[in-house]
Amino acid sequence: MIKLKINSQEMEVPEGTSVLKALRSAGFDVPALCWNDELEHINSCMLCLVKDNHSGRMMPSCSATAHEGMDIITDDEEISEARKTGLELLLSEHVGDCEAPCQIGCPAHMNIPRMNRLIAAGEFAEALKVVKKDIALPAVLGRICPAPCEGICHRRTVDEAVSICVLKRYVGDDNDLHPWPVPPLNGHKVAVVGAGPAGLAAAYYLRMGGVEPILFDMAAEPGGMLLTSIDDEKLPKDVLRKEIQSILNTGVIFRGNTAVDATMLDRLKAEYNAVVIASGNISDIVKSYQLSGTAKGLEVNDNTFKTSEKGIFAVGNVLRSSRLAIRSLGQGKEVAWSVMQYLNGQPVVGEPRKFNSRFGKLHPVEFTEYLTEAFNGKRIFPESHVAGFGREQAMEEAARCMHCDCRAIDHCSLRDWSDYYNAVQKRFQTSPRRAMTKHYQTDGIVYEPQKCIKCGICVKLTEKYSEEFGFTFIGRGFDVVVGVPYNEDLNKGLQKVGEKVAKACPTGAIELKKQ
């Protein structure tokens, strides 16, 4: 056995143990993207750098062997900076979007590609779950949203965007029932001032978190500006009322005809665990609340919507005037996260947002690659605004979606660690990026070489399991690519261990197609 120190903690490991294994057995972790337990290791990603406390020198812990008397530091400012830089270098040549551009562009951050795929498969109830997770009023928004998501749809760079907004409307219209059981109340009560889109959304997502929300509004009926300033042809009142009712049905209590002035606010503060102000504009009443702000609106933290006073949050047009209902709706959802974090005594950080790799504009040549995942047809327009899509039309239009989101979105080590170290992808984007390509294997593997970080795990796995062709490194240096020898297709390359290789890939370069 060998004695060594890891972060001042003394430990013993058998002779020949790698530093990485030693530190992991001591309960520490470091990013090691090129590591695979079953393979003989060759260091590549260099993110597992740790420091020898004696010499101050860095070493890749994966391939350094533990020896007697070692004193290892697994993370400090310098190591963090090294790892962040390493990740940023990898990201600088990582041509791939984590979340699709439409999702990032959506003010409510809805998982649009997943909705599209479910619609295309005819699974409308599942699609509604995806929509309702982020958008409280899909049938309403499906009629009035200016659809920033469609503005940055990759398909639009060559063709026309997928008709996301109308699809969402179809999903909202299609189903009367709430898509999942409403959780029991947890005892927390929150006052939401204003029953417009922001307030309704806040109340709905609070209720979905087990909180009892009470909606106060000066008007007799909930809806705010949705009710008063959108003409009926565009947004029929019955559609609006039906969708608001479905929110109230989940157990959101509405108190109409109630103006909340400063005195009332004091009462709400005393009676409720938290207050969300969503009253639509910076009126004299709001000014009397004595919260910090300007003539244009209240001042809040950008991520958490906390106001200057503890326990009071604010969202929607009371912060800044906007005609964009989806923005208010998205903020309503986000503030629910903050309020619940506050109520549970957790650090208030708002809705968690993860690192996103983005490659920017899709080039025409890449469009051809992307079309392999989509129906190659023209955009379908509904016969009229009133009619919207029919079922078949919706399914066909949804199939035009190109699966721009990454299949590894929730199991990508590169994304996870980039998020952890706050890596900035743009930092080293000093020359034009490579063109994106996609390759398929009939058993359901997708290979996107431009997402590859050249760790070589797939190369070693196909060698170990004696694939006839397998994967290999082709070329060298910055231009090295992982590919099948002699440009054979993926079917030749992966005849035995496709699934194993897909699961072992630390990024989204090789993935199972069904993901």
Added chain:
Amino acid sequence: MSNDLQIIDRIVSDKGRGKMAIIPILQEIQKEFNFLPEDALRRVSEISEITPADIMSVASFYHQFRLRPVGEHMIKICVGTACHVKGAGQVYDAFKRKFKLKEEETTDASGKYTLEKVSCLGCCTLAPVVQIDQVTYGHVSTNQVDQIIEDFEIQKNTKTKKQYRKSDGTEIQGEIRIGLGSCCVASGSDDIRKAVEETVHNTGVKVKLKHVGCVGMCHQVPLVEVVPNKGEPILYSKVKPSDVKDIVTSHFKPKGLLSRLKNQLLETAEYIQTDAKWEGVERYELDMREKPVVSFLGKQIPIATEYRGILNPVDIEEYRSRGGFVSIERALKEMTPQDVIHEIRESGIRGRGGAGFPTGMKWELVARHESEQKYVICNGDEGDPGAFMDRMLLESYPYRVIEGMVIGAYAVGAHRGFFYIRAEYPLAVRRIREAIRHCEEANLLGNNILGTGFDFHVSIYEGAGAFVCGEETALIASIEGKRGYPRIRPPFPAEKGLWGNPTLVNNTETLAQVPYIIREGATKFNSIGTEHSKGTKVFALAGKIARGGLIEVPMGISVAQVVYEIGGGIANGRKFKAVQVGGPSGGCIPASLAKTPIDFESLTKAGAMMGSGGLVVLDDTDCMVDIARYFLSFTQAESCGKCTFCRIGTKRMLDILNNLCEGKARPGDLDELEKLAKWTQKGSLCGLGKTAPNPVFSTLKYFREEYEAHLNGVCPTGKCTALIKYTVNDKCIGCTLCAQKCPVDAIPFTPLEKHIIDNELCIKCDACRQACPVDAIDVR
């Protein structure tokens, strides 16, 4: 194809079916087909243990291998450091224009010529250099492309006369020595050799013809030295084949010729001696005893290059008669392995490959590890652009290197050795092969060497062209038949090297100095040099120097002494700006620090590095950002691509440098460059990545103002084409030479009027400036 398949089958059965044979097999296939046809490669997998994945990974890793067919003739444009600073990039562009090649194309439409950039042809003193097949053209300028192709077309059709050499041995009147180092050969010494042989044959003079290795006076090549039996030897430099007859006959009395002819010749010979009329001699003759030459050779101490210009490279008896093999005898017969290691350690010699690890300690480490099998590898994988010491030593002193290797093997207890020599050095491979054969015949290699009971067998492994294989763990991977990936150390090769066995990897120059140490004693060796850097070091002195070439100098000599006393100062009266030491791993030492002694510690302190020993002198017309970019583009291209910081870090540094040189840099880029350089240094695994940022560090340190000027879109030396403009000044006499030379018609043909350059059309090829007889082209 069935015939072709038989060829493949034969190659595989010759070279072996195991993975280790992969590089030799591919080399052989390429020799056969001029590239690697896919069918051939597939056949190899069918009949051997080598998988398609192995083949692709190796074939695409090494520069030597081509996966696509090439033209009938290869035009190699040297872009080594010395050639780069003398405009190799523009020469390359000129060839591209000549063959109308688009972006990525390298072969012309007719399939006759293929262009290739090579990192160093080892003729730095002839820079810029272009090699077409076996013909080398030196001092090439952008407007000579047509001429060169024309010349080559004629050249390739002339059948050379049958080589003849007089060897009846009776009454030798003297000796004629012809330099056959790479520089000499490149400058045409082979033609000189033929001319001498022919003259000797035709005139019947009785002389001994002798081929000698590099004498280090590469700036004066080709060299012919005439050593009469009586009187002083005379050295002729820059000899032309047409001069040979006159030179030979002026010294030696022709026999058996018609008197008419004889008289004619003697008459010419008189001219030579009085040098009244014959322009040739006045220009070309150079007396050894005259000052410049004496100082060029005089400051030097030849150890690795002992008897330079005297030894015939492959004449084993001559080497023996000059103190050769004394050390083998002494070591094997009179000393224990421990004695040998002790002597080497006492000498203080440190590895000449760049890092300067104490050689004695390395030997000790290998000796200490018990193993049935141990190996010695001579590292001749010199890939540094602008350095060709190893090549010269292997070509000119093969026995000395072998002797050093045998002594090392004896000291560490190894019985198998490899010469790892780049396949781009065919002459070195040939000479070493021949020398090994002679040594085996003389029982200096093989079983029971000199009856001492010590066995040592050596073979040659031809490297396939990867700079990173100079790193010992990558070199070992390469011999094992893999991609040249370095691995983490420890374990060091001394413990686990080739096939997991203890392995001694020494640089060629280190081994070449070993026989001297054993023969003369450690004390004599360590009396040369400085406290921590003992002995001598061979450098390739090139660039903007009056006299370039290979030099062997004592450690501790100053940069200034090398530049001024040995190199004769800066060429063309320009100002000394800096010297780049150590190639891509090294750095620039500015003229203000010219007193810096050249030893391991001082160079490192100054931000440079001994490296493998390139010394490229820069003058005031050289742009330091461009120099940094040049080296980065080299290391970036040579990175094996395994580790993140080196693979992408060097690329991003190069991007920033490219942006600087193209006027596209953004504020903050210098800081980012510095940070990136720091992380690439710290986060890389092997020496290549760790030292790649050095050229950036040192230029940023000493020439930051030039970087800042580039940030503002100005290249102070006018080297960066994107930042400059060509204009015509009032000195113009309207001779139209520039207009005739302009390849893109950017200069209207206006005789006797001041010319005008259309900057919209101008491609900044520099042809007009070179053509102008009155210095009327300004570059700003």
